[in-house]
Amino acid sequence: MNFSVITTQFWSLVLQGLALGLIYSLVALGYTMVYGVLRLINFANSEVFMLGTFAVLWVEITFLGHPINAKPLQGFELVYTLVIALVGSMIACAVLAVLVELVAYRRLRARGANRLASLISAIGVSIFLLEGMRMYTKSRPASAPRLLEKWSFGEIAGANFRIDTMLAIVSPIIIFVALDQFVNRSRLGKAIRAVSMSEDNAKLMGININRVISMTFLIGGLTTGAAAFLYTTVYENTVFNVGFNMGIAAFTAAVLGGIGNLRGAFYGGLALGMMEQFASAILGSQWKAVTVFVILVLILLFKPNGLFGEAVQQTRT
Amino acid sequence: MMNTLRNFNLRDKGAEIWAGWNRPVRTVFVVAMIIIVGLIPFAADWGPTSFLNTPITSFQNVLVYPVGMFVLMALGLNIVVGKSGLLDLGYVAFFAIGAYAQAILSTLFGWNTWEILPFGIIFAMISGVILGLPALRLRGDYLAIITLGFGEIVRIVALNLSVTGGPNGIAGIPNPPTIFGFEFNLMFPEHFFWLVFVMILLVIWMIRRFTVRRPGRAWEAIRQDEDVAALMGVNTLIYKLWSFVIGAAVGGAAGVLYASKVMVISPDMFKFEVSILILACVVFGGIGNIWGVVLGASMLAYLPERIRFISDARQVIFGLVLILMMNLRPDGLLPRKKREKITEKRSM
Numbered sequence: 081m082n083f084s085v086i087t088t089q090f091w092s093l094v095l096q097g098l099a100l101g102l103i104y105s106l107v108a109l110g111y112t113m114v115y116g117v118l119r120l121i122n123f124a125n126s127e128v129f130m131l132g133t134f135a136v137l138w139v140e141i142t143f144l145g146h147p148i149n150a151k152p153l154q155g156f157e158l159v160y161t162l163v164i165a166l167v168g169s170m171i172a173c174a175v176l177a178v179l180v181e182l183v184a185y186r187r188l189r190a191r192g193a194n195r196l197a198s199l200i201s202a203i204g205v206s207i208f209l210l211e212g213m214r215m216y217t218k219s220r221p222a223s224a225p226r227l228l229e230k231w232s233f234g235e236i237a238g239a240n241f242r243i244d245t246m247l248a249i250v251s252p253i254i255i256f257v258a259l260d261q262f263v264n265r266s267r268l269g270k271a272i273r274a275v276s277m278s279e280d281n282a283k284l285m286g287i288n289i290n291r292v293i294s295m296t297f298l299i300g301g302l303t304t305g306a307a308a309f310l311y312t313t314v315y316e317n318t319v320f321n322v323g324f325n326m327g328i329a330a331f332t333a334a335v336l337g338g339i340g341n342l343r344g345a346f347y348g349g350l351a352l353g354m355m356e357q358f359a360s361a362i363l364g365s366q367w368k369a370v371t372v373f374v375i376l377v378l379i380l381l382f383k384p385n386g387l388f389g390e391a392v393q394q395t396r397t
Numbered sequence: 398m399m400n401t402l403r404n405f406n407l408r409d410k411g412a413e414i415w416a417g418w419n420r421p422v423r424t425v426f427v428v429a430m431i432i433i434v435g436l437i438p439f440a441a442d443w444g445p446t447s448f449l450n451t452p453i454t455s456f457q458n459v460l461v462y463p464v465g466m467f468v469l470m471a472l473g474l475n476i477v478v479g480k481s482g483l484l485d486l487g488y489v490a491f492f493a494i495g496a497y498a499q500a501i502l503s504t505l506f507g508w509n510t511w512e513i514l515p516f517g518i519i520f521a522m523i524s525g526v527i528l529g530l531p532a533l534r535l536r537g538d539y540l541a542i543i544t545l546g547f548g549e550i551v552r553i554v555a556l557n558l559s560v561t562g563g564p565n566g567i568a569g570i571p572n573p574p575t576i577f578g579f580e581f582n583l584m585f586p587e588h589f590f591w592l593v594f595v596m597i598l599l600v601i602w603m604i605r606r607f608t609v610r611r612p613g614r615a616w617e618a619i620r621q622d623e624d625v626a627a628l629m630g631v632n633t634l635i636y637k638l639w640s641f642v643i644g645a646a647v648g649g650a651a652g653v654l655y656a657s658k659v660m661v662i663s664p665d666m667f668k669f670e671v672s673i674l675i676l677a678c679v680v681f682g683g684i685g686n687i688w689g690v691v692l693g694a695s696m697l698a699y700l701p702e703r704i705r706f707i708s709d710a711r712q713v714i715f716g717l718v719l720i721l722m723m724n725l726r727p728d729g730l731l732p733r734k735k736r737e738k739i740t741e742k743r744s745m
Contacts, residue, residue, distance in 0.1 A: 115538070121538060121541065183720060184720060184723075187724050188723065188724065188727050191727060193723075193727030193728065194684070194727065194728070196478070196484070196676075196680045196684060197680060197723050197727035197728070197729075198723070198727075199680070200676070200677050200680040200681065200719055200723050201719060201720050201723035201724060203673055203676075203677060203719065204677075204716045204717070204718070204719025204720035204723065205716065205720055206716070207712060207713075207715060207716035207719065208713055208716030208717055208720065209716075210712075210716075211710075211712035211713045211715075211716060212713050214712075215710065215713065324669075328545070328549070328669075331542060332542060332546070335538065335539060335542045339538060339539075366553065366556070366557050367553070367557070369549055369550070369553055370549075370550050370553050370554065372546075373543075373546030373547070373549060373550055374550070376542070376543070376546060377531055377532070377543055377546065380531075380535055380539055380543065381531050381534070384534060384535050384539065385539075386539075
């Protein structure tokens with residue numbers, strides 16, 4: 081127990097919590113989008129994230145030819161490299177997520193199988209990807225080259241505004257706002273909302289359900305890919321089972337905010353990131369997960385639909 | 398060919414044959430089956446069935462863990478997931494509680510397995526109540542994440558407390574003492590198998606009794622539609638809690654036996670993956686159908702051990718098998734009866 085950190089490191093913890101939490105909320109968007117249309121936890125999403133981090137490494141090291149010990153880049157080349165890595169990771173994750181839907185969900189859905197069957201086939205995909213990657217990487221962790229020099233904008237009240245932290249805070253907000261607008265304004269967004277309200281009625285209205293569900297997986301894959309890029313940029317390493325903890329955290333975040341609800345995933349991720357940072361500072365990092373789950377239970381006891389669950393109900397009915 | 402495979406319903410075929418028999422024939426069949434299963438530990442030494450032998454771990458040990466234990470746990474989880482339709486992703490927690498009860502009580506207080514067994518079961522049941530009371534008020538996926546969290550909490554607590562030995566776990570757990578002339582030690586893995594087999598039979602008997610009585614009907618009603626069940630006067634929370642607690646009891650019992658068999662336990666034996674694997678056993682075999690669950694758990698536990706010689710690739714193959722089987726037979730190997738499937742989609 082070390083409560084003094086609350087006063088001494090408060091702003092620093094808030095900043096780190098924001099950065100971590102926003103990465104969580106990007107992955108949580110992947111869960112929550114799929115949940116919205118299918119009412120299913122997409123267990124393979126954590127592996128999509130994991131392969132995304134490796135895709136970033138592949139783009140940076142093999143495709144653009146920056147070795148592990150490369151010097152940090154400057155100016156235009158830096159921006160260009162980061163953007164290519166981001167786009168590469170997003171495309172890889174999106175393609176993979178669509179494939180996951182094809183393999184694990186589509187046939188089962190067409191036959192009206194029960195929900196747990198798709199859950200298990202998604203777990204099968206997840207095991208397949210995880211173990212395949214374990215074999216491919218021989219269980220070795222991989223490091224990313226430090227292309228982005230970690231210079232700081234300065235320190236305010238003990239919080240160090242480092243460039244990578246700021247990147248991990250600003251870009252998820254941009255992505256989230258764009259996605260929110262997209263789902264609320266665009267035609268496809270309208271179709272996604274319609275399917276999440278009632279699949280049967282959406283079908284009657286002439287919506288191509290399969291296409292909408294594929295697009296939902298695609299969007300979820302895009303945000304997960306962005307999260308994978310940010311994760312690799314901030315933490316600079318990855319390993320074949322990196323997706324497991326990320327998946328659990330992101331799913332918890334999605335539930336915390338009210339699953340199926342975009343804004344819920346966003347705020348749930350933020351809340352979870354903050355809680356993790358403060359819990360590990362106060363109680364020690366080994367109790368982090370316990371604290372998070374206990375708080376989750378308490379919140380769900382009083383708000384059984386998650387923090388923003390009400391909004392889901394409104395959009396659905 | 399795909400279609401015949403898909404429409405072939407082994408369960409209904411089996412039920413038809415069973416219904417055609419009278420009582421003596423059934424008794425003979427059941428006794429014969431029990432004897433056959435009891436002889437399985439020797440299958441690896443007998444010519445025609447020697448292909449069953451597992452390459453790395455000895456066949457008889459594989460039959461105890463994972464096969465026997467997984468069947469036991471899958472039966473327990475089936476009460477929760479299959480009978481009352483509650484998605485539990487942290488079932489391994491009860492297994493861990495049973496195992497740690499055996500480990501701590503035997504090494505610290507010198508109790509033997511038979512004395513600990515009821516306590517292990519009670520501890521698991523109490524933790525089932527503690528988890529169930531808040532969690533069962535929630536629905537579907539919220540319940541799933543809470544149970545998942547509970548499983549992780551139990552593991553992390555075991556990892557960080559000194560009484561549980563931290564990451565090293567607890568070693569030197571004694572084997573069960575001799576009972577009815579059966580010794581339990583490394584020399585006689587088949588005795589452990591018979592012990593687990595007896596437990597499995599007891600659990601199957603218990604589930605079958607429950608299914609035809611009030612709790613079973615209440616669970617069935619809750620699974621099909623919780624609101625309607627509540628309207629019909631079923632006290633849904635109590636019966637959900639009961640299914641949870643009974644499932645937990647089976648998990649706890651499995652944990653006690655497991656710890657006394659392996660003699661060393663550590664927190665990484667109780668990871669989230671085990672919960673998922675047991676859930677996969679239930680769904681793979683056929684949710685809600687005891688024989689399906691037994692078959693599914695035996696296959697999913699046995700398969701990775703049989704193909705252990707390809708060490709790394711076996712888990713990849715395991716994943717592929719799950720995907721393929723769920724696509725070919727989404728209701729599992731032996732699906733539950735047709736009439737029970739009507740509102741499957743609404744449940745959970």
